Amino acid sequence: MGTMEGRVALVTGASRGIGEAIAARFAAEGAAVAVTARTVEEGDHPLPGSISGTVAAIRDAGGVAIAVAADLGRSEDRGRLVEEVTNELGPIDVLVNNAAITWFEPVVDFDEGHWRMMFEVQVRAPFELAQLVLPGMRERGSGWILNISSGAGRHPEGPPYGPAGGGTVYGMCKAALERFTTGLASEVHSDGIAVNVVSPSGLVVTPGVRHHRLHERVPESRHEPVSYMSEAAHALCTGDPATVTGMVTYAQPCLEELGVPLPE
Numbered sequence: 001m002g003t004m005e006g007r008v009a010l011v012t013g014a015s016r017g018i019g020e021a022i023a024a025r026f027a028a029e030g031a032a033v034a035v036t037a038r039t040v041e042e043g044d045h046p047l048p049g050s051i052s053g054t055v056a057a058i059r060d061a062g063g064v065a066i067a068v069a070a071d072l073g074r075s076e077d078r079g080r081l082v083e084e085v086t087n088e089l090g091p092i093d094v095l096v097n098n099a100a101i102t103w104f105e106p107v108v109d110f111d112e113g114h115w116r117m118m119f120e121v122q123v124r125a126p127f128e129l130a131q132l133v134l135p136g137m138r139e140r141g142s143g144w145i146l147n148i149s150s151g152a153g154r155h156p157e158g159p160p161y162g163p164a165g166g167g168t169v170y171g172m173c174k175a176a177l178e179r180f181t182t183g184l185a186s187e188v189h190s191d192g193i194a195v196n197v198v199s200p201s202g203l204v205v206t207p208g209v210r211h212h213r214l215h216e217r218v219p220e221s222r223h224e225p226v227s228y229m230s231e232a233a234h235a236l237c238t239g240d241p242a243t244v245t246g247m248v249t250y251a252q253p254c255l256e257e258l259g260v261p262l263p264e
Contacts, residue, residue, distance in 0.1 A: 002030030003238045008089045010082075010133075012072060012125070013099030015039040016049025017206030018148060018229050022096055023054055025230040026237070027063030034085040034092075036070045037099065047207040064089075072099050072125040073117050082132040091136040094237045097126035097177075098148040104166035104212060115169055122173040127180060130195075134188065143193040144237040147181050148229075149174045149248075150199050165217070174199075178248050185246035194241035198232050200224050201252040227263040228252055235260045 009026045013019040014035035027033045035054050039045040042053055051067035058065040068084050070077040085092060101121045103114040126147055137143025152167050153174030178197050185195035202224030205215045215223070228251040235258045236244060247254070255262055 002028065003234070004094070005030030007031045007093040008034070008085070008091060009094035009096065009237070010034045010036070010085050010092050010129075011096040011098060012036050012070075012129070013148075014054050015045070015051045016047060016054075017208060018200075018204060018226055019096070019098040020049060020054045021226040021230040022098065022233045023065065024058055024061070024063075025234050026094070027058040027065055028061065029234065029238075031094065032064040032066075032089045033058060034066050034068055034089055036068045036072075036081055038069065038071050040067065040069045047211055049207060072129075073101070073120040075124075075128065078125060078128050079132065082129065086136075091140065092133045093137070093140075093142070094144045094146070095129055095133050096146045096148065096233060096237070097129060099125065100148075100173075100208075102170050102208075102212070104170065106164065106166050107168050110169055118169055118173055119176075123176045123180070126177060130184060134193070137193050138188070138191045141192045142241065143188075143191075144239075144241065145184070145193065145195045146233055146236050147177050147195075147197040148199070148233075149178055149197045151250075153178050153199070182246050182248060189241075189245060192241050194236070194239060194245040196236045196245060196247040196249070198229065198236060198247075198254055199250050200229055201250040204229060224251065225263070228255065231255060231260060231263050 009031045011023040014023045015037035035051045039050045042050045055065040055067045070081040152171040181197040202222040203218040232251040232254045
């Protein structure tokens with residue numbers, strides 16, 4: 001019996017990178033996993049990866065998974081997503097909000113449409129998906145919500161300041177997501193529901209990171225395997241909601257605090 005046997009998990013932004021790794025980790029522990037993103041098939045997006053590919057890999061490994069295409073920038077897609085997952089797999093026990101869309105532009109030139117879309121996907125979508133799954137979690141007396149953040153949510157160090165890189169709006173989104181996490185954790189603690197947020201301790205070199213060439217700004221010594229994030233996600237989504245909740249943490253310190261060995 002895996003640690004997540006009998007549970008239904010929904011992982012957003014699971015066509016590649018961190019979301020794909022978390023979905024695979026959960027499935028390996030027996031969860032029935034629903035993965036969602038806009039990229040359904042390989043080639044639908046300039047970056048490699050797709051939710052069909054994620055599902056195929058999970059099923060090839062003996063796991064249970066379905067793919068549900070959704071644009072999380074659209075409220076109607078959020079509601080349909082939860083409805084389809086519930087109809088096909090059952091009530092959602094674990095929600096991982098990983099989906100993101102990002103533009104790196106200086107504030108003075110930031111496009112309003114880009115700003116609105118970033119907040120829709122990275123802030124409004126996690127908020128609304130939580131609203132949709134919480135009634136069922138409350139009814140069952142248990143649940144786990146995990147939000148994926150970034151070190152960008154921290155305040156820049158300075159003065160003097162280094163190059164900004166156009167990440168102010170991205171940092172705003174992640175800071176909002178982290179405050180939402182701790183607030184919601186306090187609201188639902190008595191219901192047996194855990195709400196946490198985890199970020200990479202270093203830089204996980206995902207296809208998106210390569211696309212924005214972010215890895216070129218960070219020394220290889222600060223790069224981190226994606227397995228640190230998937231292992232931290234597993235630990236936080238199987239922990240006791242009475243005590244493992246309201247955490248704003250980073251992958252490696254999270255594993256160390258919870259007594260989980262670092263993956264190879």
